[in-house]
Every structure is written in C-alpha cells, then in structure tokens.
Amino acid sequence: MKLLYVGDIMGEPGIEVVEQVLPEIVKAESVDIVIAQAENVSQGRGITTADYERLKRLGIDGFSGGNWTMHHKEIYPILNSPQEPITRPANYPSNVPGLGYKYIHKNDLKILFVSLLGNIVGKDAEKPKDNPLTTIDKILQESKTEAPDVIVVNFHGDFSSEKVIIGHYLDGRVSAVVGDHWHVPTADARILPKGTAHISDVGMCGVLNASLGVSLDSVLPRWINNMQTRNILEVAKPWQFNAVLIDTDNPTSARSIKQIQKIF
Numbered sequence: 001m002k003l004l005y006v007g008d009i010m011g012e013p014g015i016e017v018v019e020q021v022l023p024e025i026v027k028a029e030s031v032d033i034v035i036a037q038a039e040n041v042s043q044g045r046g047i048t049t050a051d052y053e054r055l056k057r058l059g060i061d062g063f064s065g066g067n068w069t070m071h072h073k074e075i076y077p078i079l080n081s082p083q084e085p086i087t088r089p090a091n092y093p094s095n096v097p098g099l100g101y102k103y104i105h106k107n108d109l110k111i112l113f114v115s116l117l118g119n120i121v122g123k124d125a126e127k128p129k130d131n132p133l134t135t136i137d138k139i140l141q142e143s144k145t146e147a148p149d150v151i152v153v154n155f156h157g158d159f160s161s162e163k164v165i166i167g168h169y170l171d172g173r174v175s176a177v178v179g180d181h182w183h184v185p186t187a188d189a190r191i192l193p194k195g196t197a198h199i200s201d202v203g204m205c206g207v208l209n210a211s212l213g214v215s216l217d218s219v220l221p222r223w224i225n226n227m228q229t230r231n232i233l234e235v236a237k238p239w240q241f242n243a244v245l246i247d248t249d250n251p252t253s254a255r256s257i258k259q260i261q262k263i264f
Ligand SMILES: [Fe+2]
Pocket: 039, 066, 067, 068, 156, 181
C-alpha cells in the first residue's frame, strides 16, 4: 500500500495547504492512506474537534501527536476513543488522557500507528515522560495478537542523534519510522539495512518564510536579546507542503520511501 505521512500541519495556512495539495498527490501517487502530524493544527497549538473533523473530511485517515497535543481539553474524549484515529505520545505517563497508538483499517489492511515523544528542547524538556524505546518495545509486544499488516511509528523530537537511533533500533521491526517536530525536512529518507523506511524529519505544511510557521518579526527579538515575545503565526505565501510516501505491505519492512515537497 502507498502510505503518505504529512508533516506538521501548522495553523490555518497548513490546513489550506493540505486542502489544495492533498487531492492531486493522492491521485498522482495512488495513495491508499494518509497520516498527518496534528499537534500544531489549531493556531499552532494542539487541535480542536472542529479542525480534527475538517481534516478528516479532507482525506486524512490518521493523526499523530506531539508536545502540543494536550492543549485543547475538548479533544480528550476523541483521544481516548480507540475508534477515533488520533494519538497522543505513547510515552506520556498513564494518567494523561488519550491513547498513544491506534489501529486504522483501510483497503483490507490493518495499520498500527504509534506516536512517541523524544527529548524536546526548552520548557517541554522538563515534562515527565517514559522512555520512548522501552515504550515502543511494550507496544510491539502487545500488538502481536492483533497482527497488524503495517506498522508506522512517528517520533516527535529535537535531537538528530535520537531520531537516527530510534530508526536503527526499530529497523526490521516496523514498516516505517517517521520523525518530525523540527518543521524543517531532512534529506535522509531511506530504507535502513534491515528494511525499515526512515526519515529524521519530514518537515511541515504551512508558510515558508517564517520561523517554523511563526512570523519572523514576532520571533526575532528572542534571538537578539532574549526578549520574551508572543508568537504570531505568519500567513503570507509562499506556502509549503512536506510529506513522505512509503510503499509497504509488510509490518517489518518497506519497499521505498520518497520525499514529496511542494512550494507555491
Ligand atoms: Fe512539536
């Protein structure tokens, strides 16, 4: 099957990018299933139920999570439901609402997708979380009875060293490991030695000339003199779409992984 993993959908421009670009890619590449990073959808912070429903209507089948996922409390019942295809990081403590992995059924295939949080720079570094590597070990053990046809792991983190390590740690054990959180795509998409597809960071969907989607003017003072400023999302074009297309029918390997970028 052709699985498209779409990078962080950042604010309203990100949603509109998906609206404009996704249909043509799905058609041109014969995409079977679409999973997208949804932690920055609503004004850059988490996702509201309205935006979740809107993106589902645009053709997204699964939604991964990150450090902003818990921002809107209204999404918690949806995060808690095994039937709703949206996850929060699986290595959050068990008292945090939501589920860290879910199953999607598409084209007679059962797809397991998992969200994991890596180490995050800044204030999120202090938040409690379990080890992502031992967490995924437990999930893969638990999922054996379900016998998924495809397993996709999202790794949302800051350190390139950690993003590379988890790719090799899961090589030959899952179909694909896709990193994000940077909002900047890396040029290392490849099939690892034991067959798993991997990329350190898939990039984002939203504006191009900004700091990860936030206006340059609102962010620059922090880098000049540490002045604390409010994030103001940029909306001006050009916009960017970033994703990877993974071809796999196997829970422990993939045939190919290809980066897709559109700037318009
Ligand atoms: Fe993030």
